[in-house]
Amino acid sequence: MSGSKKDIDQVSxxxxxxxxxxxxKELNRPLPRWWVWIFYATIVWSIGYMIFMPAIPGLPGxxxxxxxxxxxxxxxxxxxxxxxxxxxxxxxFAKLAGASLGSVENDPELLQFALAAGRSAFGDNCATCHxxxxxxxxxxxxxxDDVWLWGGGLSDxxxxxxxxxxxxxxxxxxxxxxxxxxxxxxxxAEIHAVVNHVLALSGQEADAAAAAGGRAIFAAxxxxxxxxxxxxxxxxxxxxxxxxxxxxxxxxxxxxxxxTNSRRGVMPYWADRLDEGTIDALAIYVHTLGGGEGx
Amino acid sequence: MxxxxxxxxxxxxSRLDVAAVNSATAxxxxxxxxxxxxxxxxxxxxAVKWALLILTLGVYYGLPWLRWPRGAxxxxxxxxxxxxGGRFYFFFxxxxxxxxxxxxxxxxxxxxxxxxxxxxxxxxxxxYACPQTVWTDLFIAAERFVEGDxxxxxxxxxxxxxxxxxxxxxxxxxxxxxxxxxxxxAWILYFHDAPTIARDFFTGDAPGSAYLFAGLLTxxxxxxxxxxxxxxxxxxxxxxxxxxxxxxxxxxxxTYRRDRGEPRGAHKKGEPWDGRGDxxxxxxxxxxxPMGIDIRDGDQLECINCALCIDACDEIMGKIGRPRGLIxxxxxxxxxxxxxxxxxxxxxxxxxxxYYAAAWLIVAGVMLAGLATRTQAxxxxxxxxxxxxxxxxxxxxxNGYEVKILNKDNVARTFRLSVEAGVPxxxxxxxxxxSPDGSVALEARPDTVSPFRVFLTAPKEARTxxxxxxxxxxxxxxxxxxxxTKSVFQTGSRT
Numbered sequence: 001m002s003g004s005k006k007d008i009d010q011v012s013x014x015x016x017x018x019x020x021x022x023x024x025k026e027l028n029r030p031l032p033r034w035w036v037w038i039f040y041a042t043i044v045w046s047i048g049y050m051i052f053m054p055a056i057p058g059l060p061g062x063x064x065x066x067x068x069x070x071x072x073x074x075x076x077x078x079x080x081x082x083x084x085x086x087x088x089x090x091x092x093f094a095k096l097a098g099a100s101l102g103s104v105e106n107d108p109e110l111l112q113f114a115l116a117a118g119r120s121a122f123g124d125n126c127a128t129c130h131x132x133x134x135x136x137x138x139x140x141x142x143x144x145d146d147v148w149l150w151g152g153g154l155s156d157x158x159x160x161x162x163x164x165x166x167x168x169x170x171x172x173x174x175x176x177x178x179x180x181x182x183x184x185x186x187x188x189a190e191i192h193a194v195v196n197h198v199l200a201l202s203g204q205e206a207d208a209a210a211a212a213g214g215r216a217i218f219a220a221x222x223x224x225x226x227x228x229x230x231x232x233x234x235x236x237x238x239x240x241x242x243x244x245x246x247x248x249x250x251x252x253x254x255x256x257x258x259x260t261n262s263r264r265g266v267m268p269y270w271a272d273r274l275d276e277g278t279i280d281a282l283a284i285y286v287h288t289l290g291g292g293e294g295x
Numbered sequence: 296m297x298x299x300x301x302x303x304x305x306x307x308x309s310r311l312d313v314a315a316v317n318s319a320t321a322x323x324x325x326x327x328x329x330x331x332x333x334x335x336x337x338x339x340x341x342a343v344k345w346a347l348l349i350l351t352l353g354v355y356y357g358l359p360w361l362r363w364p365r366g367a368x369x370x371x372x373x374x375x376x377x378x379x380g381g382r383f384y385f386f387f388x389x390x391x392x393x394x395x396x397x398x399x400x401x402x403x404x405x406x407x408x409x410x411x412x413x414x415x416x417x418x419x420x421x422x423y424a425c426p427q428t429v430w431t432d433l434f435i436a437a438e439r440f441v442e443g444d445x446x447x448x449x450x451x452x453x454x455x456x457x458x459x460x461x462x463x464x465x466x467x468x469x470x471x472x473x474x475x476x477x478x479x480x481a482w483i484l485y486f487h488d489a490p491t492i493a494r495d496f497f498t499g500d501a502p503g504s505a506y507l508f509a510g511l512l513t514x515x516x517x518x519x520x521x522x523x524x525x526x527x528x529x530x531x532x533x534x535x536x537x538x539x540x541x542x543x544x545x546x547x548x549x550t551y552r553r554d555r556g557e558p559r560g561a562h563k564k565g566e567p568w569d570g571r572g573d574x575x576x577x578x579x580x581x582x583x584x585p586m587g588i589d590i591r592d593g594d595q596l597e598c599i600n601c602a603l604c605i606d607a608c609d610e611i612m613g614k615i616g617r618p619r620g621l622i623x624x625x626x627x628x629x630x631x632x633x634x635x636x637x638x639x640x641x642x643x644x645x646x647x648x649x650y651y652a653a654a655w656l657i658v659a660g661v662m663l664a665g666l667a668t669r670t671q672a673x674x675x676x677x678x679x680x681x682x683x684x685x686x687x688x689x690x691x692x693x694n695g696y697e698v699k700i701l702n703k704d705n706v707a708r709t710f711r712l713s714v715e716a717g718v719p720x721x722x723x724x725x726x727x728x729x730s731p732d733g734s735v736a737l738e739a740r741p742d743t744v745s746p747f748r749v750f751l752t753a754p755k756e757a758r759t760x761x762x763x764x765x766x767x768x769x770x771x772x773x774x775x776x777x778x779x780t781k782s783v784f785q786t787g788s789r790t
Binding site: 033105106107108111112115131132133134135142144145146147240243244245288289290291 | 327679681682685687688689690693725726738740746748750
């Protein structure tokens with residue numbers, strides 16, 4: 001376009017850009033001004049952004065992007081947020097670790113904290129085996145009910161949490177039921193008899209003749225841990241055989257397998273892996289699931 | 296556009312040289328805004344607008360300073376949105392976040408009021424009460440105070456940048472910014488204790504959000520009411536488009552009575568009025584219009600029905616000795632009736648207005664009932680779903696519940712929790728104790744939610760049905776507050 005005279009298109013009445021192709025002229029229809037100004041504003045903003053924030057990636061000889069004047073880093077922000085959360089929880093964890101376990105449930109504020117912390121720690125560490133609702137699976141006890149192999153008081157639960165069961169820790173809870181069949185202690189017929197006796201003990205349908213025969217075998221082989229009446233003994237983690245609850249199952253086939261091969265479930269110890277406050281929170285959480293016993 | 300008058304429109308009435316810059320024919324999408332210099336006008340509707348301006352702005356700026364004693368530890372501000380504490384205080388009401396439906400109801404009521412009023416008398420919201428209108432009015436008043444009336448403002452606009460122009464323009468924008476800042480500043484008073492935040496704001500101790508929102512509203516007030524004005528209504532606001540659904544032929548609108556006014560033209564003293572219209576084409580109605588339109592072009596989207604053209608025209612009609620009301624609140628149906636020589640009418644009772652009024656009454660009734668039956672306690676029950684039930688060694692079955700008591704009182708209350716299920720259930724609360732008769736005392740902390748772990752145990756014999764309906768009930772002997780909530784007890788039985 002030459003000169004200052006505007007070239008007006010005769011048909012539309014609009015100014016042209018002066019560009020012409022085969023007699024066709026381009027009209028000058030600029031973008032709305034508000035749009036143009038916002039566009040300029042974003043350019044200005046982006047320059048400021050590149051100066052203040054990490055923006056230009058991978059300059060030679062640099063790790064990561066340019067740091068920007070604000071030295072902003074999401075990693076640092078997360079680390080700071082985490083340590084701030086730690087600092088905020090710190091006093092409550094300290095109070096929890098310092099308080100006697102039994103008193104926590106009577107302190108609403110501390111109880112709420114312990115339950116929240118316990119629920120979170122349970123989800124991270126325990127739910128894999130015990131289930132997210134602590135409902136348990138075959139071989140992994142349900143922690144909601146009132147059946148406890150090693151005791152359901154606060155200190156019992158804490159002891160189990162700290163040192164585990166058959167965990168290899170020096171202070172672990174330890175007991176080993178013999179594999180009566182596999183190790184040849186009892187014959188197949190004797191196992192059949194003692195299983196029928198256990199079925200009878202728990203009020204299930206059993207072969208009366210075999211059960212009668214199994215009574216003596218039970219007294220000789222099993223009663224030392226499970227008790228004469230089969231009520232179990234917590235010192236050995238020996239389950240009560242007369243109730244409706246079975247860790248592995250109470251039917252004939254499962255019981256026969258248990259007597260033949262034994263069951264030696266393992267719970268890991270947490271003493272070196274979780275801090276005192278978290279262990280306390282977990283103990284209180286499990287205790288308040290519903291089955292907790294008085295200590 | 297020339298500032299000078301274009302001769303006489305009638306005896307003693309000069310014809311103004313003014314174009315309706317925003318009329319449908321004059322407007323182009325890509326054209327820069329042409330400034331509008333609304334002329335000063337006085338009259339009935341202007342007086343109503345001044346009164347409403349003082350009232351609405353007075354309420355907006357003044358309300359946060361109003362005190363309402365609530366007792367120790369409670370805010371003494373009559374209207375306060377406390378985001379941190381999760382409370383909305385409105386005089387005698389203290390609304391919790393879960394009672395947000397009161398706010399929802401208020402908003403629905405406001406919308407229905409708007410529908411009803413629009414169906415009856417058109418865009419009175421736009422013309423009198425909309426913040427955009429009120430603040431624009433205020434900004435134009437400030438502009439007129441500094442720069443003078445229409446002609447002086449046009450002259451100043453065209454004048455080169457002399458010291459006088461810089462001083463006047465500077466003063467105008469300073470006043471605008473001051474008003475805008477007062478507006479943005481008043482906004483944050485609704486979210487904090489007003490005297491405290493007002494002091495902290497200037498000492499630099501206020502939270503960042505206070506500065507952010509004060510700045511944001513200062514900016515929007517200044518730009519919307521000062522710089523953009525009528526463009527907000529014409530281009531940005533959805534309401535002019537929506538309201539078409541509420542108006543009909545009976546709705547009152549600011550209307551130029553074409554039957555009376557046309558043919559228009561200058562009138563010389565002594566000439567007869569027969570055979571011509573009453574409109575002397577003095578263009579006062581265009582000069583006073585803040586929207587830059589000519590009302591004589593008919594009903595237009597840009598018209599906010601502020602009625603300033605009515606005031607302007609009435610004054611002229613008085614001067615030339617013709618009846619007032621050449622421009623008036625009128626309806627489309629009346630234009631037809633006049634053509635048929637029928638009496639004009641206003642029919643407020645129409646199916647549309649009756650529907651809107653009925654909907655309004657229903658919502659208001661529901662809200663009033665909700666308000667009247669509002670208690671000082673609420674109970675929420677969340678049944679454990681993992682596991683849904685636990686069978687105990689003796690064959691009985693237990694369900695766990697998260698029981699939350701909302702104590703709206705400002706003192707701690709003891710609530711007696713009782714459970715009704717048709718069969719006796721043992722109730723056990725962690726940290727509180729067991730009760731065989733199904734009734735436990737729970738200590739609810741003041742003005743907050745207190746959660747409890749509650750276990751219900753049903754005997755083996757109850758496991759004959761899959762589930763039991765359970766009603767939880769809490770009652771405070773001290774305050775009489777009572778709340779009940781229904782839940783379910785899963786027995787784990789499949790039959």
